[in-house]
Structures are given as structure tokens and as C-alpha cells.
Amino acid sequence: MSTPQRIAGIFDAVGVDAHLHAVDIDSRAEIGIKADEHVVLASIFKILLVLEFARQAAAGQLDPTERVVVRAADRLGGWGTGGCADDAELSLRDLAYFAMAFTDNTAADLLMRRVGADVLPLLAAELGLTATRITGGPRQLLESMYADVGARDDAEFVAIFPTLTEERVRALSVFDPARTTSSTPREVNRLLGMIWRDEAGPPAATAIVRGLLARQIFWTRIQSGFPPDVRVYAKTGTLPGLHMEAGVVEYPDGGRYALSIFARARSGQQARRIDIDLAMGEAARTAVEGLRDQH
Template sequence: MTETSTHTNSAQQQIAAVLAEAKTDAFVHARDVDSGEEFGYGADEGVILASVFKIPVVLEYARAVAAGTLDPTEYATVTSEYRSGGIGIGGCADDVTASWRDLALLMMSFSDNAATDFLYERLGVDSIVATMRQLGLEKTNLNLDCRGIFTTIYEDLGLEKTTVLEFPEIDVLNTMSIMDPARTNSSTPREITMLLAAIWRDEAGPTAACEEVRTIMSKQVWPHRLSSGFPDEVSVAAKTGTMPLIRNEAGVVMYPDGNRYAVGVFTKSYELTDRAPKIDLSIGTVGRIAVEALRNN
């Protein structure tokens, strides 16, 4: 057995143990941004992106700015039709006026759904998907904004949108569109790290666009998932994603020695709960194990 396979097998076993303790499944991929070396754990499985789909959206925004087709300082008003709940503008009582660049920041820093949908409509899903295909991401499918995702939930449950939403038992939940990668925004862990590596290598668009995405992603406010697995001297730029049973994060971790690793961890819990601190922490732990496998190799 080679040294490389020894490290890989050890990492696989460690990840399995962490996931068993957290009572969750996970699909993982880590990629050395510069060498291309990879580590995977179910890396080619179809996964539900949840808010990780906002990474392709922010990339398309930055490409439009770089191309001169969108003025980032132009002001736009997000009205009530875009508010589907959540934090930020999505939960505001009144219309909010902001620049496009601030909407992009709100979308990525704390996952503002209303800002996302406003940008999604302005950019156009066809353009976003076309960029993914240009970058070689054939299994990354985006067909719903945040409002569209909520609409499928109400439709699957046979509820009016004015009804207070309460999720059903797991057996019913698992039959719904939001739990099926074929019917919601989806990708694979390997493709998501491919996208991130392209952004960090300035290959996902003009250099200015890639740099803007990196800057925006570095301002995410959530430290409880991927960041939790790494020491303070390791920088993390990432995006979370959360839905019933689903907790994800994808991003790039940057070490003081200059090495950079794209990481995607996508989990699906065995239990339906609003709070799952063990799963949140497992995302950081699993991400670190995957990166250490690459560094040890």
C-alpha cells in the first residue's frame, strides 16, 4: 500500500466515524486549488445545493459587472414580491433600496433570499447555467430561485402560501421535490470544488470578476460549520446552505504557507430538527480531515 493510499484510507475511516457520531450522511470533496490533487468521499453523488447555489449567482453578477452590462453602484428597490422570509431583506416589512453590489454582499454574507432572487431575475437563469456549462460543470443544475423552492414546498404539501409552514415527518419529506436532486438545484461535491478552484485561479471569468467573488465570499458571517474545523490562521471564504435535513458548506481554505484548498461538504441528517450543532461541527471536522489528507499526501 502506498503512502498516498494510506492517508486516503485513514481519512475515509475518520470521516465515517465523525458522521456516525453526528447521525448524518455526507458527500465530500476537497481539491488542491493549484496542484489539482483531489480527495473524495461520495464526491460524485448528486447533492441538494440549498443556498450553495448562490455561488454561481454571485459569479454571474461579478462577470456582468466586469463585462460592463451591470453597474454595481446603480440602486434598485427590492419589493415585497421578492420576500420569501428569512433574515435580511427577505424578512423586512418594507421595500429596501440598495446598490447591486450591496445586494450581492447581502446574498453571500448572511444568505439573504430576497437579495438573491432580485439578482437571479436580473441576471437570468439561462446566463447563470450557460456559465456553468462553459466551465465544464455538466451536473450542476439550477432551475429555481428561493421563491421557487418555497413554492414547490407548498405545492408538494398541498398548502396555500398563506399557511404557516410546518414540515412533515421524514418519510413524507423525503418524497418532496426539495429532497430530490433531480427536481431542485443540485450538483456534485466534485463539481462545486471545480467551480471554486476556477474562481480562485482566475479561470471562471475576468480576473476582476474572480477577485470580487473571492472578496465577497470572504465576508460570510457564519463560523459554525466549515470554519469551525480550522485554526484562526487559516482563512476561509465560503457559502453555507440549509434546508430541512440538509446542512452544507462549500468554500476555499487558505493556509499561511500559501496552499489553497476548495472544499465542499454536503450533509443529510437522519433526524429532522431546527438545530443540529453536532452536524454543523462535523462539516468543519470533515472538511479539515479531507484537506489534511491532501496536505499529508
């Protein structure tokens, strides 16, 4: 049985359709399943956002210690500062840390305001990411969800969303790669490869991105598939029924592999499906082992 067939079996066992791409950062050997189809990025776009922050910091265009106050009107809910009861003051570099490590939407939104939302499509174009589409940040994503269901605020959305049918949920624009921030698994890995080879900006900037990817607190997806001596750098993305993660694994022998996995549950919208997360880890390890066996 081929490696792609084994990976497909892993995902079939938990009832998901998946897009996957794995590539050896140095030899460029690769394994893919629907790797060139467009997928919703959700919070994985924060890799590009933090890269732009790091490039501006390295160029002296902004001071990473600049202070930002996170106020009630800024909070978007979710992890990190979105759950604060009071105003919080952070530096720009700590906003980048919260956005990457905790997938903090509020921090990402404030960081995006500072670096310039219009700059991200330009960065994608500069790096040759022709399949990557940036339509906005976390605030725009949430606003599109509210508009699609007819909610005026958080409270109305929380009340309306559980009453929607699965078909109605899947019709939301945030699930359509043509109407929201999107890319392909292969192109996400191209970005990661450039970051690891210091081709996406000055070495000082790419080092910042790698350091922050190493600090993600979530471990149940790609990281769950690898032993402790394999170092994992990753960024999650989650929407109802969608589980995704992109990152790099580094082996003690120097092997470096970029992985992008986008899994969509065939039924149900539960946000917490540990079986899907763990299947992503198993698929990631299977893909990397397949690449290593090619040597």
C-alpha cells in the same frame, strides 16, 4: 486508518450520511467520499449566481451601483432583507453581498431577475459544469415546496409543514437532486478552483466572488475546524435535515484547498444541529490535513 475512513467516523458519530470532496487547488490532489453523486445545492447555487453578476459587472453589461427597491411582495422570509418591515433600497452589489454573506433569499431572487435566470445554465455549460442543474432561484424553490404540501402562502406552509411525517418531508422535490437545483461535490469544487485560479471569468470578476465568500457571517461549519491563521471563504446551504457548505481555506504557507460537504441527518428535520455543523468543520480539517500530509 485512512483519511476517508476517519471522516466517515466523524459523520457516523453525529448520525449523518455525507458527501465530501476536498482538493488542493494547485496540485489537484484530492480526497472524496461519494464525491460524484448528485446532491441538492440549495443556497450554494448563489456562488454561481454572484459569479454571473460579477462577470456582467466586469464586462460593463450592468452597473453594480444600480439601485433596487426591495418591496413587501419581493420578500421571501429568512435572513437579511426578508425580515425587513419596510421597503429597502440597495445597489446590485449590495444584493450580491446580502445573498452571499447572509444567504439572503430575497436579495438572491432580485439579483437573479436582473442578471437573467436563463443565463445561469449557460454559464454552467460554458465552465464545463456538466453535472450542474439549475432549475430556478430561491422563489422557485419555495414555490415548489408550497406546491408539494398544498400550501397557498407562507402562513399555510408554516401551519402545514410541522404536521408532515419525516417520509413526507423527504419526498418533497427540493430534496431530490433530479428535481431541483443540484450538482456533485467534485463539480462544486471544480467551480471554486476555477474562481481561485481566475479561470471562471475576468480577474476583476473572480476577485469580487472571493471577496464576498470571505464575508459570510456563519462560522459553525467549515470555519469551526480551522485555527484563526487559516483564512476561510465559504457559502452555506440549509434545508430541513440537510447541512451543506462549500468553500476554500487558505493556509499561511500558501496552501489553498477547496471543500464541499453535504451532510444529511439520518433522522429528524431540526434546522439547528450544532453537532452536525461542528462535525463538518472537523471533517474539513481532517480532509485538508490528509491532503497536506501527501506532500
